[in-house]
Amino acid sequence: MSSQQDELKETDTEARFEFKKEEKSAFQTEKGLTEETVRVISEDKDEPEWMLERRLRALEQFQEMPMPTDWPGQPDLSEVDVDEIIPYIRPDVDVRAGVDDWTELPDEIKDTFDKLGIPEAEKNALSGVGAQYESEVVYQNMQERWEEKGVIFCNMDEAVQEHEELVREHFMTKCVPPSDNKFAALHGAIWSGGSFVYVPENTTVDMPVQAYFRMNSEGMGQFEHTLIIAEEGSEVHYIEGCSAPKYSAFNLHSGGVEVFVGEDAHVQYSTVQNWSKNTYNLNTKRAIAEKGGRMEWISGSMGSKATMLYPSTILKGRGASDNHITIAFAGEGQDIDTGAKVYHNAPNTKSTVESKSIAKDGGRTNYRGLIHIADGAENSSTAVECDALMFDNESTSDTMPYMEINESKVDVAHEATVGKIGDEDIFYLQSRGLDDDDAKQMIVSGFIEPITEELPIEYAVELNRLVELEMEGSLG
Amino acid sequence: MATLEINDLHARVAEEDGERILRGVDLTVESGDIHALMGPNGSGKSTLAKVIAGHPAYEVTGGEVLLHLDEEDVADIDAELDDEDYHWELLELEPNERAALGIFLGFQYPAEIEGVTMTNFLRQALNAKADEREELFEDEDEESAEADDDEGYETSPMEGPADDGEIGVAEFQEILSEKMELLDMDEKFMQRYLNAGFSGGEKKQNEVLQAAMLEPAVAVLDEIDSGLDIDRLQDVSKGINALRDEQGTGVLQITHYQRILDYVEPDHVHVMLDGEVVKSGGAELAEKLEDKGYDWVREDAFETA
Numbered sequence: 001m002s003s004q005q006d007e008l009k010e011t012d013t014e015a016r017f018e019f020k021k022e023e024k025s026a027f028q029t030e031k032g033l034t035e036e037t038v039r040v041i042s043e044d045k046d047e048p049e050w051m052l053e054r055r056l057r058a059l060e061q062f063q064e065m066p067m068p069t070d071w072p073g074q075p076d077l078s079e080v081d082v083d084e085i086i087p088y089i090r091p092d093v094d095v096r097a098g099v100d101d102w103t104e105l106p107d108e109i110k111d112t113f114d115k116l117g118i119p120e121a122e123k124n125a126l127s128g129v130g131a132q133y134e135s136e137v138v139y140q141n142m143q144e145r146w147e148e149k150g151v152i153f154c155n156m157d158e159a160v161q162e163h164e165e166l167v168r169e170h171f172m173t174k175c176v177p178p179s180d181n182k183f184a185a186l187h188g189a190i191w192s193g194g195s196f197v198y199v200p201e202n203t204t205v206d207m208p209v210q211a212y213f214r215m216n217s218e219g220m221g222q223f224e225h226t227l228i229i230a231e232e233g234s235e236v237h238y239i240e241g242c243s244a245p246k247y248s249a250f251n252l253h254s255g256g257v258e259v260f261v262g263e264d265a266h267v268q269y270s271t272v273q274n275w276s277k278n279t280y281n282l283n284t285k286r287a288i289a290e291k292g293g294r295m296e297w298i299s300g301s302m303g304s305k306a307t308m309l310y311p312s313t314i315l316k317g318r319g320a321s322d323n324h325i326t327i328a329f330a331g332e333g334q335d336i337d338t339g340a341k342v343y344h345n346a347p348n349t350k351s352t353v354e355s356k357s358i359a360k361d362g363g364r365t366n367y368r369g370l371i372h373i374a375d376g377a378e379n380s381s382t383a384v385e386c387d388a389l390m391f392d393n394e395s396t397s398d399t400m401p402y403m404e405i406n407e408s409k410v411d412v413a414h415e416a417t418v419g420k421i422g423d424e425d426i427f428y429l430q431s432r433g434l435d436d437d438d439a440k441q442m443i444v445s446g447f448i449e450p451i452t453e454e455l456p457i458e459y460a461v462e463l464n465r466l467v468e469l470e471m472e473g474s475l476g
Numbered sequence: 477m478a479t480l481e482i483n484d485l486h487a488r489v490a491e492e493d494g495e496r497i498l499r500g501v502d503l504t505v506e507s508g509d510i511h512a513l514m515g516p517n518g519s520g521k522s523t524l525a526k527v528i529a530g531h532p533a534y535e536v537t538g539g540e541v542l543l544h545l546d547e548e549d550v551a552d553i554d555a556e557l558d559d560e561d562y563h564w565e566l567l568e569l570e571p572n573e574r575a576a577l578g579i580f581l582g583f584q585y586p587a588e589i590e591g592v593t594m595t596n597f598l599r600q601a602l603n604a605k606a607d608e609r610e611e612l613f614e615d616e617d618e619e620s621a622e623a624d625d626d627e628g629y630e631t632s633p634m635e636g637p638a639d640d641g642e643i644g645v646a647e648f649q650e651i652l653s654e655k656m657e658l659l660d661m662d663e664k665f666m667q668r669y670l671n672a673g674f675s676g677g678e679k680k681q682n683e684v685l686q687a688a689m690l691e692p693a694v695a696v697l698d699e700i701d702s703g704l705d706i707d708r709l710q711d712v713s714k715g716i717n718a719l720r721d722e723q724g725t726g727v728l729q730i731t732h733y734q735r736i737l738d739y740v741e742p743d744h745v746h747v748m749l750d751g752e753v754v755k756s757g758g759a760e761l762a763e764k765l766e767d768k769g770y771d772w773v774r775e776d777a778f779e780t781a
Contacts, residue, residue, distance in 0.1 A: 423532065428587035430571035431529045431580075432597075432686060433605035439572075442600065446591030446669070 033082050035059060038189050045157055045192075050168060058178035058188025065182040073366060073398060075306035075335040080252060080280050082186065146205060152198035153209050156225050159196035166198060170227055175258040176286050184284040187223050187256045194224035194255070199234040201262075208270075210239035226257045230265040232290075237268040251279040253304075259287035261295050263317065268296040270454065272463050275304035277333065283309050291317030291346075298454050301328045301338050302466050310368060312341035315349035315380075322351040327451045329470055330363030330395070339369040339400075340384075344377040344410075353384040356448055360391035360471070366398040371412070373405045381411035388418040389447050391440075441471060477546050478507045478578060478693035480528070480726065485539035487527045494535065497523045499751035501539070507549075507693050507726040510716075512737055512762055514730075515748035516770050521730045522584060524748070525698045529581035530571035541566040543577055549693055552606075553613045561613055576608035578693030580725075582683040582700050589670040594682075597670045598652065598689055602643055605690060655688040658718055660711045676703035684715035687725070694726040695719060701736035713739030734766035747773050 038059050042052040067077060146153070152163060159167050172178055178188035195211045211226075230236055253275060261267050267287065275281050281304040287295040297311040313322040324340040342351040357365035367386045388397035399416045421443060429439035445452070445464055452460040480503075487498040497520045505511050515521050527534050528541055543564045550557060566574050589597070656663060659681055671679050680700050687695045700712060717740055719725040729740065737745075737759065745761040746753045749770065754777040755761070765773070 422587070425587040425589060427529075427531055427571060428583060429589070429597075429601075431575055431583075432601040432690065433572050433575040433608060434601060435570065435572045435604070435608070438600070438604060442592055442597070443589060446589050449591030 033059075033186075033190065041190060041192065045160070047160055048164065051160055051171075054172065054178075055189050055191075058172070058185050059190075061178050062182060062185035062189055065185060068182060071368075072400070073337075075308060075337050077280065077282075077306065080282075082252070149203050150198075150200040151203060151205055152196065154196050156194035156196050156227065157192070159227070163196065163198070166229065167196070167227065170229060170258065170260060171225075172256070172258070175260065175288055176256055176284050180284055183254045183282045184256060187225070187254045187284065191223045191225040191256060193222075194226045195228075195238075195240075197226075197228040197230075197236060197238055199230045199236045199265075201231040202233040203231075204235040205237070206235075208237040208239045210241065222251075222253045222255070224255050226255070228257075228259045228267060228269070230260065230262055230267045230293075232262040233264045234262065235266040237270065240269075240271040241273070251276065253279055253281045253283070255283045255285075257283070257285035257311075259285075259295065261287055261289040261293035261320070263290045264292040265290070266294045266296075268298065269311075270298040272300040272302070272466070273304075273307075274302040274466050275307075277303060277305055279304045281307040281309065285309070285311040287311075287313045287322075289313060289315050289317065289320035289322065292319045293317060294321045294323075296323045296325075297340070298325045298451060299327070299338070300448075300451055300463050300466075301326070301336055302463075302470060304334065304336070306335045306337070308337050310339045310341050310370075312343070312370075313351070314343045314345060315351065315377075316345050318346045319348045320346065321349065324351070324353040324355070325451055325454060326353075326355045327448050328355075328357040328365045329467060330357070330359045330365045331470055332361040332363060334363045335366075336364070337366045337368055339367050341370040342372070342382065344371070344373040344380045344382070344407075346374075347376065347378045347380065349377060349380045351382045353382075353386075354450060355384075355386040356451065357386075357388045357397055358391070358444060358447065358467075359388065359395035359397050362392075362394040364396045364398075366400065367416075368400045368402075370402045370404070373407050373410050373412075375406040377407050378409040380407065381413075383413040384415070386416045387447070388416075389444070390418070390420050392420075437471070441468060444471065477724075478549050478726065479542075479544040480505045480579070480694045480728075481540075481542040481544065482524075482528070483540045483542070485524070485527065485541060486537040487523060487534045488537055490533055490535040496537075497534070497751055498527065501748075501751070501753055503728075503746065503753050505694055505726045505728050508720060508724045509743045510720055510727045510729065510740060511744045511746060512729050512731060512742040513746050513748060513753075514732070514762065514765055519748040520751040521748050522698050523751075525581055525696045525728075525730060528566065528574075528696055529579060530566070530569065530574050536567055543574075543579065543693070545577070545693070549578065550613065553609065555610075555614045557613060572604065572608060573612060575690070575692075576605050576612060578691075580687050580690055580692035580695040582680075582687060582695060582697035584698040584702065586671050586679045586683055588672045588674070590672050592670045593667055594670055595652075595666045598686070599643065599645075599648055601686070602648070602689065606643070652689065655685055658688070659685055659715045661685060677705060677708040680704055680712055681708065681715070684712050684719070687719055688715060688723075691723050692725055694728065696728045696730070698730045699732065700729065701731050701733060709736060710739060712736075716740045734762050737762050749774055749777060 035056060038055050039052065042055055068074065154162065172188050176184055178185040197209060199205055226240065228236070228238055257269065259267055259269060273281065289295045295313045299309070299311065301307050301309060311324065315322060322342050326338055326340065328336040328338045330336040336357070339355065340353045344351065351371065353369060355367045357367065359365045365388060369384060371382045371384065373380055373382070384401055386399050386401065390397055397418050401414055401416070403412065405412060421440060425443055426436065426439045429442055430436065434442060444467060448467065452463055482501055482503045485498050485501040488494045488496040501524055513521055523534060527536060543566055545562045550561065564577055566579065652666065653663065656665070661681055671682060674682060680703065683697070683700060697716070701709060704712060713736060716727060720727055729742065742759055742762065745757055745759060747755040747765065747770070755773050
């Protein structure tokens with residue numbers, strides 16, 4: 001690291017999130033995406049034949065599918081050129097499946113995570129942490145008492161080797177098949193890293209399980225896969241955080257998340273993402289909830305040039321329920337297109353969606369949601385609430401709440417508000433001694449409070465800090 | 477002992493061809509005194525309150541709003557002070573700077589801020605006020621030294637900025653409990669969001685509570701009595717009297733009704749008409765207004781004009 005960056009780090013708060021490390025990788029694929037690339041990735045990981053076959057099939061589907069361009073008001077993806085992305089980079093770590101002792105990590109990687117506060121967070125409250133530096137999970141740890149109960153938390157590559165049957169049954173088969181969309185297909189071909197979580201029947205993981213992802217190489221995509229299986233009557237809270245530094249070449253992030261919520265199980269998936277302003281963040285996240293199962297998605301989408309993210313839940317069993325809480329923040333040049341999809345495929349199912357978005361300096365946020373209630377899903381109910389806050393007249397905020405209701409005995413509610421940050425509210429706080437910036441910040445932090453109150457304290461603090469950083473320089 | 481001195485104040489709505497509302501207001505409020513400002517709707521009372529606090533919707537077209545302080549008012553300041561530090565032209569300052577110097581505005585319609593608990597809000601407000609006071613009163617040399625220190629955080633972003641000797645949680649809680657008890661407010665208020673879903677009466681109690689916490693030199697209370705039932709009116713009145721008796725706050729109370737003046741006895745009563753203070757007197761003036769309305773004041777004002 002140069003002394004200039006060192007100095008920057010000391011003086012500039014933003015640099016703490018944007019600092020960039022020298023690239024030092026043991027292995028790097030050639031630029032461009034070919035069958036050969038996919039074979040190299042699979043071989044390097046020493047994967048079983050079936051996984052290679054799935055990758056190749058996904059690649060074929062990716063190549064056949066056209067780029068999505070026909071969604072009304074969708075972000076411009078014309079700059080996304082997959083051939084320009086180095087799909088796979090493994091950091092220079094001896095142990096393929098990661099190390100489980102913090103002290104074994106290379107200093108510069110340790111330094112990166114130290115700045116992000118990962119070890120402190122773990123020491124204090126978290127039951128397991130998997131930190132992904134570039135494409136490989138380099139640090140894994142799991143508190144012993146969960147291991148004794150049969151809870152598995154490991155990196156996805158390791159799971160392919162160690163828990164082959166579970167992975168083979170659930171990996172991009174029933175939940176997110178590669179055929180779902182072009183970027184899911186891309187993900188299926190070149191996925192690398194991510195987390196695998198398995199919670200046995202009637203087991204409660206009462207502290208959050210977390211992973212932190214970070215892209216740190218120029219021109220690199222990140223395609224981590226997360227697979228969560230919660231068996232009958234179990235309960236788990238999984239947290240994923242993302243923070244990427246700034247780069248000149250563009251980045252593509254295309255992650256995949258699959259969640260299986262067993263009968264009467266309860267899964268909460270929380271994410272705080274802060275991608276650099278040149279990242280295209282195009283993800284596919286989906287959960288299937290069995291009878292009486294409960295799925296909760298909590299997402300904070302910060303950063304990125306464009307984000308398209310619509311976590312979806314299929315309420316498959318009677319009485320299953322879903323809760324979505326999302327927050328999006330778009331600044332100058334950003335197009336954050338997020339939302340929620342819920343399929344009510346059984347009677348007595350219930351969903352609630354709460355979306356909050358903030359747009360400033362010409363940024364755009366869009367809530368794009370779909371609620372589908374199947375014929376026969378009687379006594380189901382859904383409530384969707386979207387609130388948008390704008391800082392100025394240059395910013396835009398749209399709401400596209402699609403509803404497909406094929407059953408008459410249902411309860412459907414939808415509310416949307418769009419407002420500019422109130423001058424009277426700002427003046428009120430100023431008259432109590434807060435300056436203009438602090439007043440706006442207080443209003444925004446209150447606006448997103450429904451999200452932060454759901455997060456463990458470390459993440460709530462970080463989300464607030466990220467929002468603060470986003471707002472700095474734009475105010476006054 | 478602080479004095480708020482308003483001289484020949486003119487103001488209009490801050491837009492093209494904005495209506496002229498204040499047409500030469502003269503008024504002086506000393507700390508420890510209670511003033512009632514009365515007058516019919518549209519006479520400019522609320523506008524005066526907002527202009528004193530620095531509301532951006534109004535443009536001042538003439539006159540001055542001065543705040544004079546004495547040693548007692550700056551007892552918390554370590555820096556060496558010169559004469560300038562005791563005399564301020566509020567019209568040159570931002571609303572938050574005016575607040576830091578000791579001006580408080582109790583709103584007729586307080587803003588509702590979702591997601592911000594009373595506790596959070598009050599602590600931040602107290603800390604902001606203390607920080608701003610330091611900045612307003614410090615020497616110019618110190619100011620630049622301070623600015624250098626401000627950059628970067630000593631701690632990791634996960635922990636947020638380092639605590640720079642702000643008011644402690646325990647101390648804060650203690651002060652707060654005391655003030656709330658005085659106002660007969662339930663401690664549950666502290667975890668509620670600022671004014672969100674508060675009844676009209678609760679909002680007004682909350683305005684007085686904030687004044688009690690921020691300990692202003694002069695509190696301008698805009699129709700603090702509107703929408704209060706008799707029990708709340710008594711609680712709020714008790715709070716206002718305590719501002720004066722315990723903190724020596726000067727109170728400028730804007731009201732339509734004699735009713736609150738039975739509980740908060742004014743030392744001075746002023747009548748505003750058409751953007752000017754046209755008559756001043758003692759408590760008996762308010763009673764006369766209650767009996768006879770404003771017409772006779774208008775006639776008097778015309779005659780003397």
